[in-house]
Amino acid sequence: MSLPQLVTLLAMLLHVAGIVAAMHAMMNTRTPQGAFAWALGLVFLPYVTLVPYLYLGRRRFEGYVTLHRAHRQRLSEASLRGEFPGVPPSCTQYAALAQMLGNSFHPGQQLRLLIDGEAAFQAMFSALAQAERCVLVQFFIFHDDNLGRRMQQALLERAAAGVQVYVLFDGIGSHALPRHYVETLAQGGVAIHPFATERRSNRFQLNFRNHRKIVVVDGWTGFVGGLNVGDEYLGLKPPLSPWRDTHLQMSGPAVMDLQRSFAVDWHWVTGELPPMLPPRPAQGSADTLITATGPADPQETCSLFFTVAINAARRRLWLTTPYFVPDQAVMSALRLAVMRGVDVRVLLPSRPDHRTVFLASTLHAHDAINAGIHVYRYQPGFVHQKVILIDDDTVSIGSMNLDNRSFRLNFEIGAMNVDRTFAKEVEHMLIDDFAHAVEVTRDEYRKAPYLRRLAMHIARLFDPIL
Template identity: 55%
Template structure:
């Protein structure tokens, strides 16, 4: 290398270092959490060659502008809804009040989500992919008026094409069909898939950020999975549309997941969530139907939608409140355990006040860096008294929590920073002893197939592995 090339290389390195310093200062002032700011700033200062481009892609450079645009779209959407003969919160008589004579234990979640707790619902657990897709496809096939479908991932494989065909058949039969998918999660979905749907009359949109700069922002993902058919039956949970969710991915099979089937007034809240996302993607409102036929349903349900445009950190506060309200037990399941300080502290405090805290995690990684960080957090929380279990048969992807004997939740949110502050998520709480008993039996069966993490049986990593886990933990807030 001649002197001129050496000088040129030096200028490039110096330029990258300067850009890294500028980006580090920007991160300190703009990243939402202190641990996230520290993670980005240290990486940008000491490793600008490796982290500058990821910061431009995953960082917060357009976050504030995105939040303002999303909030404005939500205001416009609700203004448009107000002009319709449709009340998104249905009959006030169904809203569960909070009073000394009739306390509502879900009231903090209602205030957090700005959605009411609603009575007269029915909820049914759908365990694993076969039961979930059988129920969803059967419900769509019976649709007479409107089908709303939203998934983070849709694949062009066997189950994806089954969904495609039933949507096409219903659209050709005169049903109004709306499909929303995330542009990042479904990046591999070919155009021919959506083109066939549109040609049949299905309204299709991708959820994405906007503008030229936003195209380089990968942090804004809609992780929700919502299906509502005719305003009479709905679905929410952890499953996406792909054969791997039906045990067709040998490395991770069998896939363990949970979905929820709902009917009753709570479907108005799910439709409202879908309408916000659809309006963002299309500037149009989907048709909204009042739920009908409550029958003998008696479950109180609370929908908690969360996203980066929220005034508060809704998803993180959701888990903190759920943990804090537990008096006897709280069981949580998540494929990714990379908690923030508030959730980590809430778990430790629950142990200190005598609550039985169990955490169910996968034993196989699907994302190795996240798994490494999760392992370090799991070992640490185990030493604090939380009982940690690793699911053995296959990959555990469900997002479920059980509070005491009478409340449980199913949805899309993971116990990590991405779900807490970056993704759009949805969780549904059900306050009903019979339903909670069913969730308890389901989780007890999962624990039977799991190995409890103890100081004796957890393999001690060698120094290089331990260093890798520490590095993964350092960058955990930006994973």
């Protein structure tokens, strides 16, 4: 067979494979926009899209889904039996959210706002040092750097003291973590495993990452937020430093739901359950709903979480996110909030950490400005916090980004807190953030060079996988 004939045969085989993959995409992609984008590329440009589809196009992981939904069903049945409290009067606007998540608001939480990495990790290390019975730790990213080794040493010390220590990290998010880091922890008595939705290794599976950040100490003190374990989260790695982030420390019965989320993931990975320590009497003033979302849910819970939160706003909606790639439902909710007279503000980074996402975010920001939304870019460094302030009483802090990856592809977790005192504290934090930001105008897009504007529109075509 001559070289031209071989090239022709390979091209035909690629197009056939592309058509087969396009049929798979049409049958399995959740949204029509995503199905259309994949099918179009696979049919006409299989040379470019076939390999990425192998990594990004898979939608199913039935074993985990079955386990997760069985857990949700047990929670729902427990709620019907009255084992969980109902929705407090101050939280009725979020009743649909609680019902969708199969979860409840827990009264009496004690909350502590942790601004930036130094404060957050100091609080986490302090809590870990006082652990007496059990520690649960889950992060998307662990790095073998100064902060990573401090975390490693803290966990080893607790294990040596007889504390049961359980650690989960995401296999893709922590792809650079060396084997010896994990082996050192395991040899020191720490139970540690990578998370994946398939128990068998699959190098073609990049979707369905576990983006959750959870620390639970003795079943009572819990942490959630945007930080991972690495020096960059302390602002030690230019050019993105200083790194702006927010974490939340809580004490109270809602921490039980952090334990439950961790337990489902741990059980999937290991077939075993970690200890579930009972809650203590509540002593705080906040009503807290733990918002664990992910692609195993029967509905797109993360997108719906943002939609419910936005629709609840009557006077103010301030949110911060590193990636602004809203889907149609979330963008419509934001537009309607403006029409209701809500003060809608979005705080974004001024520097990119992922250029394609940044380009798409810039175009979405332009659309938001045209809709009457006030968009700001944080100037000192990279803003990575995921915070929502609703009116004068509600704050959400967690791992959810405002993009399709969080909406439909990642496992996320956060805490929605209804408490006027805590909301006032967050308001002061965000006022300071906005004071270090500049408001974006239509000129950011209009005065950009033509090729950059073209790049924005091309980047937005990849919204379903950003």
